[in-house]
Amino acid sequence: MNALVFIEYKDNKIKKSSLECLSAVKGDSHTIQTCAIGAGSDQLTAALGAWGVTKHYSCTDVDTYNPELYKNFVAKVIEQTKPDVIVATSNNVGRDIFPRVAAQFSMAYMSDITEVEMDSDLEVKRPLYAGKCTAQVTFTDDSGKILLLRPNQISVVEASESVTTENIAIAAGAPSGQSETLSVEKGESEKLDLTEAETIVSGGRGLKEAENFKLLHDLAAPLNATVGASRAVVDLGWVPHSLQVGQTGKTVAPSLYFAIGISGAIQHLAGMSGSKNVVAINKDEKAPIFQKSTYGLVGDLFEIVPVLTEKLKSL
Amino acid sequence: MRIFVCIKQVPDTETRIKLTSDSQGIDPTGVKWVINPYDEFAIEEAIRFKEANDDVQVTAITVGPKARVNNALLTAMAMGVDDSLLVNTDAALDALTTAQALANAIKAEGEFGLVLAGKLAIDGNVSAVPLMLAELLGIPHASVVNSTEYSDGFVTAGREIEGGTTEKFKLRLPAMITANKGLNKPRFASLPGIMKAKKKPIKEVSLDDLGIKTESIKVKFTNFELPAEKPACKMLGGSPEDQVNELVKLLQEEAKVL
Numbered sequence: 307m308n309a310l311v312f313i314e315y316k317d318n319k320i321k322k323s324s325l326e327c328l329s330a331v332k333g334d335s336h337t338i339q340t341c342a343i344g345a346g347s348d349q350l351t352a353a354l355g356a357w358g359v360t361k362h363y364s365c366t367d368v369d370t371y372n373p374e375l376y377k378n379f380v381a382k383v384i385e386q387t388k389p390d391v392i393v394a395t396s397n398n399v400g401r402d403i404f405p406r407v408a409a410q411f412s413m414a415y416m417s418d419i420t421e422v423e424m425d426s427d428l429e430v431k432r433p434l435y436a437g438k439c440t441a442q443v444t445f446t447d448d449s450g451k452i453l454l455l456r457p458n459q460i461s462v463v464e465a466s467e468s469v470t471t472e473n474i475a476i477a478a479g480a481p482s483g484q485s486e487t488l489s490v491e492k493g494e495s496e497k498l499d500l501t502e503a504e505t506i507v508s509g510g511r512g513l514k515e516a517e518n519f520k521l522l523h524d525l526a527a528p529l530n531a532t533v534g535a536s537r538a539v540v541d542l543g544w545v546p547h548s549l550q551v552g553q554t555g556k557t558v559a560p561s562l563y564f565a566i567g568i569s570g571a572i573q574h575l576a577g578m579s580g581s582k583n584v585v586a587i588n589k590d591e592k593a594p595i596f597q598k599s600t601y602g603l604v605g606d607l608f609e610i611v612p613v614l615t616e617k618l619k620s621l
Numbered sequence: 622m623r624i625f626v627c628i629k630q631v632p633d634t635e636t637r638i639k640l641t642s643d644s645q646g647i648d649p650t651g652v653k654w655v656i657n658p659y660d661e662f663a664i665e666e667a668i669r670f671k672e673a674n675d676d677v678q679v680t681a682i683t684v685g686p687k688a689r690v691n692n693a694l695l696t697a698m699a700m701g702v703d704d705s706l707l708v709n710t711d712a713a714l715d716a717l718t719t720a721q722a723l724a725n726a727i728k729a730e731g732e733f734g735l736v737l738a739g740k741l742a743i744d745g746n747v748s749a750v751p752l753m754l755a756e757l758l759g760i761p762h763a764s765v766v767n768s769t770e771y772s773d774g775f776v777t778a779g780r781e782i783e784g785g786t787t788e789k790f791k792l793r794l795p796a797m798i799t800a801n802k803g804l805n806k807p808r809f810a811s812l813p814g815i816m817k818a819k820k821k822p823i824k825e826v827s828l829d830d831l832g833i834k835t836e837s838i839k840v841k842f843t844n845f846e847l848p849a850e851k852p853a854c855k856m857l858g859g860s861p862e863d864q865v866n867e868l869v870k871l872l873q874e875e876a877k878v879l
């Protein structure tokens with residue numbers, strides 16, 4: 307199989323989510339080629355060699371995100387590499403460019419993939435209804451496939467090859483004049499996004515007031531966690547929608563999820579029930595969140611959370 | 622100017638998903654169908670544009686079985702959409718085939734200035750149809766949009782992505798915008814609106830009319846599974862200090878996540 311992996315990187319380092327994509331395609335019977343766009347996208351060959359990547363396509367003339375230019379770059383790479391399968395991360399970049407690529411090349415497309423097996427036959431699974439069930443993704447013909455992998459689902463294997471990766475520079479196409487990027491302002495948050503976080507500390511209406519989210523930020527610090535929220539507190543305007551976990555927010559699957567002052571409504575459970583371990587802190591022992599939790603602490607969050615924070619700091 | 626709003630019907634978020642006996646799909650008995658929540662922001666955006674500009678016709682467009690999706694179209698028209706275009710089919714299409722059907726239906730209608738859709742549908746969460754449609758129509762797009770500003774022949778669209786990064790794009794119309802929560806606050810259909818909707822036209826076309834063949838479906842969902850039952854929750858007792866000590870021990874030794 308001829309695979310093309312779309313690589314994202316930061317500070318000259320390949321992002322973990324892209325290493326997960328490389329891990330998914332790694333196998334003796336595959337040729338892996340990669341592509342990346344942005345300043346420094348040509349500097350990744352040393353790291354890619356360990357993954358057995360023979361050819362890396364890069365484009366350094368575009369640095370500001372623009373869906374049209376990114377897509378045109380990927381289209382040029384596809385014309386040169388003719389991949390059977392393209393693998394990228396299911397995030398706001400992947401989801402912004404690959405549906406158009408799929409339409410242009412009439413390829414099969416699937417996002418949010420949580421399990422993938424490429425050894426013999428291609429086996430792919432993903433959640434549906436925000437995690438209320440999962441299904442197998444079946445491809446009915448042999449057209450090329452675009453697979454977008456949800457972060458944090460595929461374990462990163464060790465890369466131990468020593469191939470020399472050839473860098474092939476691709477010139478960005480001229481913009482069509484249809485679209486223009488006016489501004490990109492990096493968020494100050496150094497924290498991982500909810501969808502990529504290993505640990506999430508989520509709060510709900512039980513926190514009583516917006517200011518009390520500080521308790522959660524204090525708890526998140528020693529855990530190196532990302533803060534999330536229920537819809538109730540998003541609707542109250544305490545935190546932005548980008549923090550909402552649930553069926554109309556983000557679907558998350560961290561190793562450790564704290565639900566603090568969250569009742570566990572079906573829409574919230576849908577978004578976080580894929581978490582490997584769930585700790586619920588709630589004063590109501592009948593709160594539905596306990597049915598989906600690994601560990602339950604019944605009590606006042608205002609008493610428990612500060613004690614927990616201090617304990618974690620002392621570790 | 623003609624605006625198309627793509628809408629989809631999805632199971633209400635309260636729905637408990639049950640599988641069919643062969644596990645090849647979900648059991649639709651008792652499912653309450655609603656307009657995909659993100660599509661409501663798209664509908665609202667279109668109606669506001671119509672209210673602020675002269676000579677705007679807003680058309681809701683959907684692909685699906687008439688008996689089921691009719692209600693969604695009526696709701697959209699009760700909110701203020703002028704008319705509807707229904708691609709009536711029982712077939713379970715994949716994203717690309719759906720986008721092809723929508724593209725052919727829209728092209729057959731003639732000129733348009735804007736296409737709106739929700740950023741994703743909360744059933745499949747595939748979030749592909751609108752951008753595939755934009756590609757097939759040859760128009761630019763901005764996705765996951767939470768702010769818009771229109772000026773002659775252009776739209777400026779803002780979005781917030783991972784890590785709180787904000788991006789702003791200027792698109793030449795016609796363009797595709799996919800709506801995120803925060804773009805606006807969708808209105809409820811008024812009683813007079815509901816009465817009026819009943820008289821608004823719904824134009825029906827078939828996949829055949831549009832030259833779409835179900836053989837072109839490339840992707841199917843099969844072998845559905847419900848999540849494994851979680852083992853019972855371990856309830857930790859005692860004072861806050863006791864609970865915390867026990868929790869930290871379990872997270873270290875049992876869950877091995879600290």
Ligand SMILES: Cc1cc2nc3c(=O)[nH]c(=O)nc-3n(C[C@H](O)[C@H](O)[C@H](O)COP(=O)(O)OP(=O)(O)OC[C@H]3O[C@@H](n4cnc5c(N)ncnc54)[C@H](O)[C@@H]3O)c2cc1C
Pocket residue numbers: 509510511512513535536537538539550551552553554555556566567568569570571572573574577587588589590593605606607608634658
């Ligand atoms: C179409 C639709 C989509 C939705 N999508 C989502 C979604 O994506 N995500 C989502 O989260 N919700 C969603 N909801 C809303 C959902 O139904 C619930 O209303 C919401 O999740 C409740 O939030 P909560 O748990 O913070 O608040 P509540 O249900 O009010 O729960 C507060 C909890 O805090 C506990 N508590 C109070 N004080 C304390 C204390 N001092 N110490 C400890 N515990 C305390 C209470 O016992 C209670 O369990 C959606 C609803 C609809 C209709």
